[in-house]
Amino acid sequence: MESKQNINLKLKVWRQKNAQAKGEFVTYDAKDVSPDASFLEMLDAVNENLVIKGEEPIVFDHDCREGICGSCGFMINGNAHGPKKGTTICQLHMRQFSDGEELTLEPWRATAFPVMKDLMCDRSAFDRIIKSGGYISVNTGGARDANNILISKVNADEAFLSAMCIGCGACVASCKNASAALFTSAKISHLAYLPQGQVEQNQRALNMVAQMDAEGFGACTTTGACSAACPKEISLINIAKMNREFLRASITKKEEAGGGDLA
Amino acid sequence: MSVILDSKVPNGPVETKWQNQKFNMKLVNPSNKRKHTVIVVGTGLAGASAAATMGELGYKVKAFCVHQSPRRAHSVAAQGGINGAKNYQNDGDSIYRLFYDTVKGGDFRAREANVYRLAEASVSIIDQAVAQGVPLAREYGGLLANRSFGGAQVSRTFYARGQTGQQLLLGAYSAMMRQVDLGTVELHSRRELLDVVTVDGKARGIVVRNLNTGELESHEADVVVLATGGYSNVFYLSTNAMACAVTASWKAHKKGSYFANPCYTQIHPTCIPVHGENQSKLTLMSESLRNDGRIWISSKKGDKRLPQDIPENERDYFLERIYPSFGNLAPRDIASRQAKFRVDEGFGAMGETAVYLDFKDSIGRLGEDKIAERYGNLFQMYDKITGENPYKQPMRIFPAPHYTMGGLWVDYNLMSTVPGLFVAGEANFSDHGANRLGASALMQGLADGYFVLPYTVGDYIANTTLGAVKTTDDAFKNSENEVKTEIQKMMNIKGTRTVDSLHKELGLVMWEKCGMSRSKEGLAEAIEKIKKIRGTFWSDVRISGAANEINPELEKAGRVADFIELGELMCRDALTREESCGGHFREEHQIDGEAKRDDENFCHVAAWEWNGTAEKAQTRHKEELKFDNVKLATRSYK
Numbered sequence: 001m002e003s004k005q006n007i008n009l010k011l012k013v014w015r016q017k018n019a020q021a022k023g024e025f026v027t028y029d030a031k032d033v034s035p036d037a038s039f040l041e042m043l044d045a046v047n048e049n050l051v052i053k054g055e056e057p058i059v060f061d062h063d064c065r066e067g068i069c070g071s072c073g074f075m076i077n078g079n080a081h082g083p084k085k086g087t088t089i090c091q092l093h094m095r096q097f098s099d100g101e102e103l104t105l106e107p108w109r110a111t112a113f114p115v116m117k118d119l120m121c122d123r124s125a126f127d128r129i130i131k132s133g134g135y136i137s138v139n140t141g142g143a144r145d146a147n148n149i150l151i152s153k154v155n156a157d158e159a160f161l162s163a164m165c166i167g168c169g170a171c172v173a174s175c176k177n178a179s180a181a182l183f184t185s186a187k188i189s190h191l192a193y194l195p196q197g198q199v200e201q202n203q204r205a206l207n208m209v210a211q212m213d214a215e216g217f218g219a220c221t222t223t224g225a226c227s228a229a230c231p232k233e234i235s236l237i238n239i240a241k242m243n244r245e246f247l248r249a250s251i252t253k254k255e256e257a258g259g260g261d262l263a
Numbered sequence: 264m265s266v267i268l269d270s271k272v273p274n275g276p277v278e279t280k281w282q283n284q285k286f287n288m289k290l291v292n293p294s295n296k297r298k299h300t301v302i303v304v305g306t307g308l309a310g311a312s313a314a315a316t317m318g319e320l321g322y323k324v325k326a327f328c329v330h331q332s333p334r335r336a337h338s339v340a341a342q343g344g345i346n347g348a349k350n351y352q353n354d355g356d357s358i359y360r361l362f363y364d365t366v367k368g369g370d371f372r373a374r375e376a377n378v379y380r381l382a383e384a385s386v387s388i389i390d391q392a393v394a395q396g397v398p399l400a401r402e403y404g405g406l407l408a409n410r411s412f413g414g415a416q417v418s419r420t421f422y423a424r425g426q427t428g429q430q431l432l433l434g435a436y437s438a439m440m441r442q443v444d445l446g447t448v449e450l451h452s453r454r455e456l457l458d459v460v461t462v463d464g465k466a467r468g469i470v471v472r473n474l475n476t477g478e479l480e481s482h483e484a485d486v487v488v489l490a491t492g493g494y495s496n497v498f499y500l501s502t503n504a505m506a507c508a509v510t511a512s513w514k515a516h517k518k519g520s521y522f523a524n525p526c527y528t529q530i531h532p533t534c535i536p537v538h539g540e541n542q543s544k545l546t547l548m549s550e551s552l553r554n555d556g557r558i559w560i561s562s563k564k565g566d567k568r569l570p571q572d573i574p575e576n577e578r579d580y581f582l583e584r585i586y587p588s589f590g591n592l593a594p595r596d597i598a599s600r601q602a603k604f605r606v607d608e609g610f611g612a613m614g615e616t617a618v619y620l621d622f623k624d625s626i627g628r629l630g631e632d633k634i635a636e637r638y639g640n641l642f643q644m645y646d647k648i649t650g651e652n653p654y655k656q657p658m659r660i661f662p663a664p665h666y667t668m669g670g671l672w673v674d675y676n677l678m679s680t681v682p683g684l685f686v687a688g689e690a691n692f693s694d695h696g697a698n699r700l701g702a703s704a705l706m707q708g709l710a711d712g713y714f715v716l717p718y719t720v721g722d723y724i725a726n727t728t729l730g731a732v733k734t735t736d737d738a739f740k741n742s743e744n745e746v747k748t749e750i751q752k753m754m755n756i757k758g759t760r761t762v763d764s765l766h767k768e769l770g771l772v773m774w775e776k777c778g779m780s781r782s783k784e785g786l787a788e789a790i791e792k793i794k795k796i797r798g799t800f801w802s803d804v805r806i807s808g809a810a811n812e813i814n815p816e817l818e819k820a821g822r823v824a825d826f827i828e829l830g831e832l833m834c835r836d837a838l839t840r841e842e843s844c845g846g847h848f849r850e851e852h853q854i855d856g857e858a859k860r861d862d863e864n865f866c867h868v869a870a871w872e873w874n875g876t877a878e879k880a881q882t883r884h885k886e887e888l889k890f891d892n893v894k895l896a897t898r899s900y901k
Contacts, residue, residue: 018812036538038648044763045541051761051807051816059813061331064504065544067644068429069335084647091647116475117813124452127332131444135437136396140316140713143387143394147351150405160398160423163430167334190396197396 004035007099011046013058014106016115019122023115025104028058035095039082040065040072042094058105060119067091067231070166073173074119075106080170080229088168088231108169110178112216123169125215126183132211133204134187136196149195159193162186164232171226171234177218182226184212185242186234192245202249209246268521268870268886271674272376277362277892281380284675285718289725296321299724302469302484304456304511306333308428308705309688310490311435312712318442320717325482326439327454327471329506334436337492337504338708341428342549342641344412344420345705347389348382352409356417358382365703366893368414368594369668369696370845370858371866372527375892376675377693381703384710389421391713395434399423410637411554412701414594414900420702425549425640431705435712454480455818456511458742459487459518459684466518466684467732470742472750474818477811479743481734486683486720489515490712493667493689495528497826497833498778499770501664502534502547508822509829512671512690520679521870521884523672523692525829526837529699529846530779531665532558532598535648535658536617545663546648548620549641550701553591555625555634556658558582558602560618564609570619570657581605589900596698596846596858597900599662603779604856612659621657662779666704668695668846669836672870672886676719677711680870683727685720687711692868697845750810753820758803762819765804769796769823769830777834782850786838793831797877800827828877836869839883862895 009030016023028050033042040062047057063071067088074089076082082092097103105119113121151159163186171182188205191197197204220239227236273284291299299322303314306328314326328336348361361382366373389407393399399421400408409418423430442448454471460481461467468483491511495501516522533548561568562579581601583590593601602618605611612619626634631654635642642653649659670692677685677693688708695703732738776789800823808814842865843849843858852859866888871881 034539034541036650037541038543041541041543044543048761048763051805052759054807056808057816059815063330063335063506064337064340066340066546067647068426069330069337069339069504070332071330071335086643087647091644093647093650095650120813122331124331127334127440127450127452130334130437131440133444135441136394137441138391138394138438139319140312140391140438140717141387143390146349146389146393146399147406149393151401152405153401153403156398156401159396160400160430163398163423163433164426166429167332190398194396194398196394 004095006032006034007094007097009033009097010102012102012104013118015058015118017117019114019116033094035093037094038065038090039092039094040090058119059117062090065090068166070168073108073168073170075108075173077104080174081231086231086233108173110172110217112178112180113169113172123167125217126167126169126180128215129180129184129208129211130187133200133207136191137200151194155193159190162190162193162234162238165234166232168231170229170231172217174225174229175218176223176225177221179220179226180212180215180217181220181239181242182230182234184208185238188245189238189241192241201245202252205242205245205249206253209242265882266884268672268884269674270374270886271676272374273675277375277379280376281383288718288722291721291725293321297323299323300325300484301486301488301720302327302482303488303490304469305336305490305492305690306436306439307336307338307490307492307688308432308435308708309712310336310488311432311439312709313488313490313687313716314448315435315438315442316713316717317720318439318445318447321447324442324448325451325484326448327451327456329453329455329474331452333439333450333452334433336432337507338432338705339429340504341705342425342547343551344410344422344427344702345388345431346412346419346702347385347421347706348419349386349389351407352418354417356419358386360417361385361419363893364415365694365700366696367898368698368700370698370860370898371696371862371890371895372524372844372888373696374693374888375890380715381694381707381710384714385706387714388706388709392431392434395438397423397430397434399430410551411592413550413553413592413598414700422551425551425638428705431709435709456491456514457746457821459515459681460738460742461518461681462732462736462738465682468734468739470739470746475813477809477814479746481739481743483732483734483739485724485729486685488685488687488716488720489671489690490687491690493670494826494829495664495667497769497830498664498773499766500537500542500545500774502531502545505544508825510822510825513825513829515671515679515681515684517873519681519873520684521672521872522669522832523868523870524669524836525833525871526777526840526847527668527697527845528664529595529666529668530599530662532595532602532662533620533660534663535645536615536661546644547663547665548645548658548660550595552620552638552641555637556591556620556622557624558591558598558618558620560605560610560612565614567614570612579610586900593900594698594700599779600848600856602662606661617659617661619657620660622653623657626654664778666699668692668697668699672868676722677715678719678723683723685716687716697847750817753804753824754806754810754817756802756804758805760799760803761805762816762823765796765800766819766823766826769793769827772796773830773833777837780848780850781837783838786834789834790831793827793834797827800824832871832881835880836871840865840869860897866895
């Protein structure tokens, strides 16, 4: 663990009391920051000072702090999860920054992700997209022996790469249309690569796309900003696969697909 | 008065106990199931799988989680794998061998019948996960791949690169979301349990705080299931996620659930070492790395040389030296303790608190590509955190608090000492004894949720007269008032100490006195220190903001208050258990650095009963452990 000199930063942070309030940027100093600290540990220290001063600490969503739970995420100078490729904010370390830098921290901005407080927004729309069909309909207990389903290594690996999505929402935040196409397509692809998932693939594509639209996410214009910002580097090819799945399902549709609902 | 607890383990040979129990259970008629409400708190592997399965059966399920999305529960972070006694590798595995390894791995402090049932369920879990589309690793022929984990000499661990937990959780989560879509499961996210409500001595509901609005809500049910995880965050620095807490279990404890073996905590051998004062958590490097990585230190004390400058003949591969038959795959408690001993003796890597985990030999043997395929994301994670490239130089690792084997006491049916309150996954105590083997936490969470609770909860409902209760009843109102009063009390202190600073202070005491090595004097000292911390908390804590809004400081404060009380109980439990077993190492009880059990006096579970206030020490009860199948013996991995 290399030790460099500690640094000082200026943070311009979006502060918003609650979902209804009007927000504004407030500037804070982050002093004497260790380059080995993570970005969130730097914010912890800023917050500790705010509490001592009797002010309200900056609220941000976070939990595992090892890049897998998908809780954290906000914009640093306009980049979702900050400047480092393939990295969540909790895994971003202060050695990426230099002394005296000014950083602007802003929540994800999307109609479907309303801001709840400061840097925290409501991403439950993603759960409703999964609820609309992001599963294989199998009850507990009836499964056959796992090795009776042969899956080529290539397909298993492809399915895994799509399944790596952590649902953080960086794709939506980085898209000029606030489209959820990368998130939705990753789940559709994951299941479509596997023989178990193919039974319901048509219905799944129709339902999940319908729900995605119902939530108010924008349309995909394949600029690829989503994939570039994705901390798990989910490939844009998933979107192509989703479009293919959706097209085939639309053409061969036999029964009425369920519309989206905003429960 | 101390009592002997009845585990309700059915009679008969261990191989048929569960089968017979299932047959003897009373069933609930399908059309009656929808009349019964089951509350499931927590949506990790145990909670999500229980909610999904009971929803499928037709119960009215209400699922609660503190996260915004149930998919973010800490099961998501499990890396290495899940055991399944499939014997796909033809290397001599069987249900009995998994059972045997787990009982032995737990240093003979687990309940045999539970462990056998766990090993049986392991087979069905793999089938269920694959049917759900969990992308477990495959060989070129399309069959499932396996790897080895600590404490076993067979390859029975299934995995999805370094994200097995996430993939299995997404399987359970999607099964649960399917039930949400079908209307059998009602999801309540961003809710934190703050009380368990009992009516006529039975658990009949919960009080939760809505973390978005601060409102308190009551929910009634016929059965309450807690699947709320472990308590390693009592150490402040651990591999647990920030929101992991003992709060749900602790509130249940205060309502009559005995807390079992709180001192059984697992310190995981391979974590990234602590790097500074502001560090908020520790990061695990999966045990699977020990398949191909070799652990070593310099054979010279205080050696400050870079690892690459230390020649081969001056390296001490201490696990291979001490445990030739298991080598780097010795169980976690043993591997951790040996690393600590080396550092204490002054052999730490570059003079620091760390040992090396080296992949040079396996990269030489298999090539960098193969190693990247197996552990790519872990290497990347290490690089991100430390700024060092593990392909080029060995990792530096050190043990860190990871998993807690202790938890709420449950009988064979996973019911606590409060009727109608069931506990699953890491939150209960039953299956891992004094040490958990790698790749068995995911297995236990899913076994409890998919294959045990759906049966035992039904049996309880079918056998119990459950009168109607409403959230407007006094029991709920009183609970809500108590919770409200406690929150107000905390908010009104307006002192000078931040919640985090108190948590750090507690964590340091726990790590130093109740961590990898414990002594009579140290534990007695810790109990006094923790009492002082409790005093400081309740007189000088400072919580900003208000109680009726999103307030992470208030959430943390409530959790830390419970950790302080738990910490004291952990020390008392460790002090009373005058033996060493698994992760519980008492300096007074050892033979050459190996744990020395006392089967004559301590072959039992210690289950503590709350006595109404934190001022009054809990009462210790016992459940005697019998080993009819795996003979009590000194564990040896040499």
